[in-house]
Amino acid sequence: KQEVTQIPAALSVPEGENLVLNCSFTDSAIYNLQWFRQDPGKGLTSLLLIQSSQREQTSGRLNASLDKSSGRSTLYIAASQPGDSATYLCAVPQGGSEKLVFGKGTKLTVNP
Amino acid sequence: ETGVTQSPTHLIKTRGQQVTLRCSSQSGHNTVSWYQQALGQGPQFIFQYYREEENGRGNFPPRFSGLQFPNYSSELNVNALELDDSALYLCASSPMVLAGGDTQYFGPGTRLTVL
Numbered sequence: 001k002q003e004v005t006q007i008p009a010a011l012s013v014p015e016g017e018n019l020v021l022n023c024s025f026t027d028s029a030i031y032n033l034q035w036f037r038q039d040p041g042k043g044l045t046s047l048l049l050i051q052s053s054q055r056e057q058t059s060g061r062l063n064a065s066l067d068k069s070s071g072r073s074t075l076y077i078a079a080s081q082p083g084d085s086a087t088y089l090c091a092v093p094q095g096g097s098e099k100l101v102f103g104k105g106t107k108l109t110v111n112p
Numbered sequence: 113e114t115g116v117t118q119s120p121t122h123l124i125k126t127r128g129q130q131v132t133l134r135c136s137s138q139s140g141h142n143t144v145s146w147y148q149q150a151l152g153q154g155p156q157f158i159f160q161y162y163r164e165e166e167n168g169r170g171n172f173p174p175r176f177s178g179l180q181f182p183n184y185s186s187e188l189n190v191n192a193l194e195l196d197d198s199a200l201y202l203c204a205s206s207p208m209v210l211a212g213g214d215t216q217y218f219g220p221g222t223r224l225t226v227l
Contacts, residue, residue, distance in 0.1 A: 102154030
């Protein structure tokens, strides 16, 4: 059974700081890994999807890496801004299905 | 291209009642999944529908049921509501069932409160 863990649970940083969010998963036989952003009480916005054959993906100030063998992914946010404040979730498909298994998320607060 | 929409936005019910939540998939998507997200937790998979057939189910009791219609819109029905059913219910659509290869697009969710 796939389990996903995210560390830290919460993070507070000053504006402009570079930061790293961590995600680990127990079953390395994954097809991809996805990072989402969730604003309070809202739905999920997909940020980055990394296929199992890739090692990293970049979108603007965001960079996600994937190390299948160690069961880890990191989301790097450069030059953080107050608008980045949200909960960040990572998710992997369960087995060969479309069922996504999520971590509990990291709640990020960027202070002006 | 319209995104995934859900209705209603908020809903308040009492224990024992029944509720129906609705989801309209993104245009061109034939797969829809439903998730339950309790406060402070990650979303939990309820079930998935592909071309009107259930295509996988999570660890939820039978009082959680669903439908997918020919236009790929979907419903989640919950009978005999319990207090623990209070949560944000998220619907997600994707272009096809492809062994986890596609991004899933999430709707804004329905906040259900059971009193």
